[in-house]
Amino acid sequence: MIKREVCERVLRRAASTGADFAELFRENTVNHSVHMIDSKVDAVTDAVVAGAGIRVFKGLRSVTASTVDTSEEGLMRCADAAAAALGEGTAQIDIVLTERLFGDIHPVKIVPSTVPNLRKIEILKEGYFAAKDYDPSITQVSGTVMDADHNILIANSEGLYTQDRQIRTRMYLTAIAEKDGETQTGSCNPGRRMGLEVFGTVIDPRQVGIKAAKQAVVMASAGYCPAGVMPVAIGNGFGGVIFHEACGHSLEATSVAYGMSEFTGKLGEVIANEKVTAIDDGTIPNAWGSINIDDEGTPARKNVLIEKGVLKGYMIDKMGGRRMNMEPTGSARRESYAYATTSRMTNTYIAAGEDKNEDIIASIEYGLYAKEMGGGSVNPATGEFNFAVSEGYMIRNGKICEPVRGASLVGRGSEVIKKIDMVGNDLELGAGMCGSSSGSVPVNVGQPLIRVSSITVGGR
Numbered sequence: 001m002i003k004r005e006v007c008e009r010v011l012r013r014a015a016s017t018g019a020d021f022a023e024l025f026r027e028n029t030v031n032h033s034v035h036m037i038d039s040k041v042d043a044v045t046d047a048v049v050a051g052a053g054i055r056v057f058k059g060l061r062s063v064t065a066s067t068v069d070t071s072e073e074g075l076m077r078c079a080d081a082a083a084a085a086l087g088e089g090t091a092q093i094d095i096v097l098t099e100r101l102f103g104d105i106h107p108v109k110i111v112p113s114t115v116p117n118l119r120k121i122e123i124l125k126e127g128y129f130a131a132k133d134y135d136p137s138i139t140q141v142s143g144t145v146m147d148a149d150h151n152i153l154i155a156n157s158e159g160l161y162t163q164d165r166q167i168r169t170r171m172y173l174t175a176i177a178e179k180d181g182e183t184q185t186g187s188c189n190p191g192r193r194m195g196l197e198v199f200g201t202v203i204d205p206r207q208v209g210i211k212a213a214k215q216a217v218v219m220a221s222a223g224y225c226p227a228g229v230m231p232v233a234i235g236n237g238f239g240g241v242i243f244h245e246a247c248g249h250s251l252e253a254t255s256v257a258y259g260m261s262e263f264t265g266k267l268g269e270v271i272a273n274e275k276v277t278a279i280d281d282g283t284i285p286n287a288w289g290s291i292n293i294d295d296e297g298t299p300a301r302k303n304v305l306i307e308k309g310v311l312k313g314y315m316i317d318k319m320g321g322r323r324m325n326m327e328p329t330g331s332a333r334r335e336s337y338a339y340a341t342t343s344r345m346t347n348t349y350i351a352a353g354e355d356k357n358e359d360i361i362a363s364i365e366y367g368l369y370a371k372e373m374g375g376g377s378v379n380p381a382t383g384e385f386n387f388a389v390s391e392g393y394m395i396r397n398g399k400i401c402e403p404v405r406g407a408s409l410v411g412r413g414s415e416v417i418k419k420i421d422m423v424g425n426d427l428e429l430g431a432g433m434c435g436s437s438s439g440s441v442p443v444n445v446g447q448p449l450i451r452v453s454s455i456t457v458g459g460r
Helices: 004-014 072-086 117-132 205-220 237-251 318-324 357-362
Strands: 021-037 040-058 061-067 138-156 160-179 182-188 228-234 278-281 302-307 347-350 366-379 384-396 399-405 408-412 420-423 428-436 439-447 450-458
Touching: 004 021, 004 040, 004 072, 004 138, 021 117, 040 072, 040 318, 061 072, 117 138, 117 160, 117 205, 138 205, 160 205, 182 205, 182 384, 205 384, 205 399, 237 278, 237 347, 237 366, 237 384, 237 408, 237 428, 237 439, 357 399, 366 408
Parallel strands: 228 366, 347 439
Antiparallel strands: 021 040, 021 138, 040 061, 138 160, 160 182, 228 450, 278 302, 278 347, 366 384, 384 399, 384 408, 408 450, 420 450, 428 439
């Protein structure tokens, strides 16, 4: 993408006012999507994101500049802007780049960009009409098949020169069901760091459509969830969004390094129930949130965050590591070259436990089964969160009973993880997009079925 010698010259220019670290990030990404609504293809889109970001450090100061002009002249202008913003001084570092190859643990068999749109439309139609034909109460379906081919180059003043290619494919299906004049929505959105071979091997488009439609139909006939404090069983897969939002962000250096996390300074302390082990692992082959290297060129790794209730680690980028006096953990990510890199999650999950699912449900005399979680919000400084339950059922006398809608879970992360007192063994991951200060990045959330002994349930 950019020759090594050019990168060396650009980095020297960026560091010319006294930076002690300089970095060049070059990106070329092709995004493609096919969208259907009202039983026809509504849009076929292609978008290219291409440019470069230059970043310089001086102690705990950081300056980032970006450009769409990736010629040597354009990169030099960008480097001059970063150097000038850092301040006056003289160069202190000699820069000699050595290429490093970190390998690829996420093999791709069929590169989506080489597949005709007709084939992608056929795949989308399988899922779309499976949802549309599921039940007469389905009034509308929308669906998308998307793929991204993300190519990056990273060079820095520590001598690193490396590249990576990240291909991801995903299907989104949303169904709307109507009953007695009211509508409810169901969705299913699986994705993998794979090519188009994902369909028919890992993802069955028909089952995606059926799952989305079934959720909409069930919720359309549901009554409203009662409010109160009660035990809650949270389903596997995307149920892990609770840990991701309520605790995961508070374990990123983005908040920890600045003392803006409820978990700052608590390494080695018991912060969760002993049944909770939580991990962020960017090395899971072909998982949606996986990486070979992060966006600073640090190899991906498996980071144990909490082990049997004890806080073991944080997710750390280079600048966060400087502030915390700790090594980076392969957790630096950015949406694109136009964003400054910061610490982010990859595949974050609560590890499988030893409890049986039937025992978890049977242990609840009266409570809520949150089978599928929706969106929500959290304050990383306090851990306070509020999440919608997209598919829920009441539990009575240890049995799953009638569906309920309008449920939400309200609480604080540091309190909830202490109340996770049963952990099942059916670990599953769910694909999503996570937004933070460095933009939106692909992540997996996950967990087995868990029981929270007591939490506030919002409802009617």
